[in-house]
Amino acid sequence: MPIQTIAPLDSADASAIAFLSDARLAAALQTTQAACVIVHPAQAEQAQARGACIVTADPYLYFARLTQWWRKRHGQYPEPGIHPSAVVHPDAQVDASASIGPLSVIEAGVKIGAHTRIGSRVTIERDCVIGARCVIQSGAVIGGDGFGFAKEGQSWVKIEQLGAVVIGDDVEVGANTCIDRGALGDTILANGVKLDNLIQIAHNVQVGENTAMAACVGISGSTKIGANCTLAGGVGVVGHIELADNTHVSGATVISRSLTEPGRYTGVYPFEHHAKWEQNAASLRQLKKMRDRIKSLEKELTAVQASVATQQKI
Missing domain, CATH: 3.40.1390.10 (MurE/MurF, N-terminal domain)
Known part of the structure; x- marks a missing residue:
């Protein structure tokens, strides 16, 4: 058979x-x-x-x-060309070998490289660049405005996002993932980057070659991720920091400072039965008081030891 x-x-x-x-x-x-x-x-x-x-x-x-x-x-790859329901701006440059799926929107100034596949309902906003042999899964939004506002009294003033998104060759972007355009410079994904579904890449982020991120990762603005890194599901990275090449982060970890040394980083509190978790959580709330009390006891013990030592000399 x-x-x-x-x-x-x-x-x-x-x-x-x-x-x-x-x-x-x-x-x-x-x-x-x-x-x-x-x-x-x-x-x-x-x-x-x-x-x-x-x-x-x-x-x-x-x-x-x-x-x-x-x-x-088995002929399951989409044929090159633009689906009749897609909206492609006349100023956009789409390579003849690329495929644009149903209901997608390609705005002015966009450039899409050879053999790239754009799924259904994908939005690529103005002036963004997509390299060759990329795969953009359904529902992704590339080039939406970054989250930038200045405070004025009790209200917020929008900071217009004037940069773009530049994506290299052989990049895959998962379904419903959002990659925001830069505020002034560009948000950049280097060659070979792989992004899972439901990932948020904020404005002016830079991601190095062949880095991979699993679902629900969130990268805050102006962060630089090195090459050959892996970020497991649910990882959060704060803004304006850097991760070295070959950094690997375990699931649900929050990275709040730059990581200059390659290696694996984990910051997940182990789960357990809810009742026990509540007990431990209550203890955690008392840590500062416990620390202060221990320091006070240490001082008292030191004073007692000093007093004993003095008496022994006498």
């Missing part, structure tokens, strides 16, 4: 190809019904004992390449 689909190990049948990239799941090779399995050399003997397999140094990467080949072979 020819292979007709790509499937997970646990649900694959005799018409599917599957992959194993986590050695901890190697036991699944004994029960999978997949016609062929992509495995690491460490699992080659076990895979060969059950049937057909493809042995590769990086099964996950092989799987990624296979999905691209599969989708292209």
Whole structure:
């Protein structure tokens, strides 16, 4: 039977190809019904004992390449061109090999590079630049105004956002992600950046090459993120700081100062049963009082020890 689909190990049948990239799941090779399995050399003997397999140094990467080949072979990529329902300003420059999806809006001065795919309901506002081979998923907004206001008495005065957004080549922007235009200079995403869904990139942020961010990350204005960084889901980064190249941040961590050394950073308080969490939270509120009391006791203890020492000398 020819292979007709790509499937997970646990649900694959005799018409599917599957992959194993986590050695901890190697036991699944004994029960999978997949016609062929992509495995690491460490699992080659076990895979060969059950049937057909493809042995590769990086099964996950092989799987990624296979999905691209599969989708292209089955004609699931959009054809080049502009959907009739899209609104493209006459001054915009859209490469002939790019595709613009239904109900998208491309405003004046926008430049879109070769083989870039713009999904449905995407808005790219004035003067923004999108590189080659980018993927902009449905609902994304690129070039909306940054959040800038000056206080005047009890009211706010809008600061017009006069910059743009410049996106390099091979960048992917997830669904409903927003990338704000710069206030004066540009907001910049370098080549190879990957953004998940529902991410907020504020004005004048700079993101280095091949940095990836998972869903619901929020980056405040004028922050510089280095190259080859990863930010897990729900990470928040305050404004006007810098993250070094090769910085990796665990989920739900809030970064409030610059990180000049590469490495992994985590700042998540472990979850637990609610009643116990309430007890710990109540203790946390008393930390300053407890610290002050300990300092006071330490001073008293030092005074007592000094007094004892003096008496012993006498």
